[in-house]
Amino acid sequence: MLAGMLVAGFGLQVAGEAGWQAAAGWGEATLGLTPTAWAAGEYWRLATHGLVHSTTNLFHLGLVLAAILGPGAALARELGPRLPLAAWVTGQVLGGLCWLGFHREAGAAYFGATAGAYALLAAYAVRHPDRVFRLLVFFVLPLRFRPRGVLWALLGAEAFFLVIGEVLQRALPFAPTASAHLAGAIGGWLLLRVGRPAPPERPAPLPARANLPAPAPELDPRAEVDRILDKINQTGLGSLTPAERRTLAAARDLLSRR
Numbered sequence: 001m002l003a004g005m006l007v008a009g010f011g012l013q014v015a016g017e018a019g020w021q022a023a024a025g026w027g028e029a030t031l032g033l034t035p036t037a038w039a040a041g042e043y044w045r046l047a048t049h050g051l052v053h054s055t056t057n058l059f060h061l062g063l064v065l066a067a068i069l070g071p072g073a074a075l076a077r078e079l080g081p082r083l084p085l086a087a088w089v090t091g092q093v094l095g096g097l098c099w100l101g102f103h104r105e106a107g108a109a110y111f112g113a114t115a116g117a118y119a120l121l122a123a124y125a126v127r128h129p130d131r132v133f134r135l136l137v138f139f140v141l142p143l144r145f146r147p148r149g150v151l152w153a154l155l156g157a158e159a160f161f162l163v164i165g166e167v168l169q170r171a172l173p174f175a176p177t178a179s180a181h182l183a184g185a186i187g188g189w190l191l192l193r194v195g196r197p198a199p200p201e202r203p204a205p206l207p208a209r210a211n212l213p214a215p216a217p218e219l220d221p222r223a224e225v226d227r228i229l230d231k232i233n234q235t236g237l238g239s240l241t242p243a244e245r246r247t248l249a250a251a252r253d254l255l256s257r258r
Contacts, residue, residue, distance in 0.1 A: 002088065003068045006113060009051040010061055028052055032111035033096050035104050050092045050113035060112055067117035071124035071147075078127075084120055087191045091119025091184030098183035102166045102176075110177060115184030118154070122188035125151040151185070158182050225251045 031048040038045070053061040068088075075084040095115025103110070129148035136142055158178040165176030228244050240248070 002072070002085065003065055006051065006053070006061065006064060006068075010053050010055070013052065014055050028109055028111050032109045033099065034109045035100060036106060038100055046093055046096045049096060049111045050116060052111040054112070060114070064113045064117045067120045072120040075120070075124055075127065083191070083195065084123065087119045087123045087188045088113070088116035090187035090191050091116040091122075094187040095119075095180035095184040099177060099180040102179045110175075110180060112177075114177070115180045115187075118181050118184035119188030119191070121147070121151055121154070122185040123192045126189055126192040155182065155185060158185075 031045065031052045033045045033049040053064070072084040072088070075087075092113060092115050095118075096110065099110045125147040130146050132144055132146060134142065134144050158181045160178075161172065161176065162178035162182060164170050165172040166179050224247055228240065228248050231239060231244070
């Protein structure tokens, strides 16, 4: 549902800009988070800035959809849809507030649901930190990775961009939004830690080989028949057990066929 809502919103953005040139940038200006709008009391933009994405950079929306349909869907199957939705909302709200704390300049704007995507990834990494995933890069190069390692790598890069772009305010080739991404990841991590859902079930261990009963030894049919004949010679035909009588009858039938 969340992914469909974001795709529908993106479709309306593209259709509006294609049909009316003056609508370009309308979504960002009207629904996005800006210091000016926040100062004017438009707090509802915390709930709407995640519905707007860049129409010129499809990677922006693609990253969000990948997080929703990947880690988010996995958490929903395991824990129900409420927890990943709460993680996404928490990440979006904390991300927007943190971004506002770093940006007071006029003309600055923040929009998109990347903070919520980071929240879902962080929540999944808390739930399954060491689950191994395998990927064949270019169908040739095998790659193994764990959610915890991916999360730490992304957080390290975002911390670097936070210092360069938002603390030191150096120029970057993209809008500095690392503060929102880091806050979103913290939101997802806190939600899993505070909520404390039941740990994932693990399959029961198999019994040790030493405890397994030893397989019954295979009997040599000829030796078994010889033993039965010796028993008849010693104690008589009436001493045979039903199983021994069946074995003797089977041997007699086999000889008669030959």
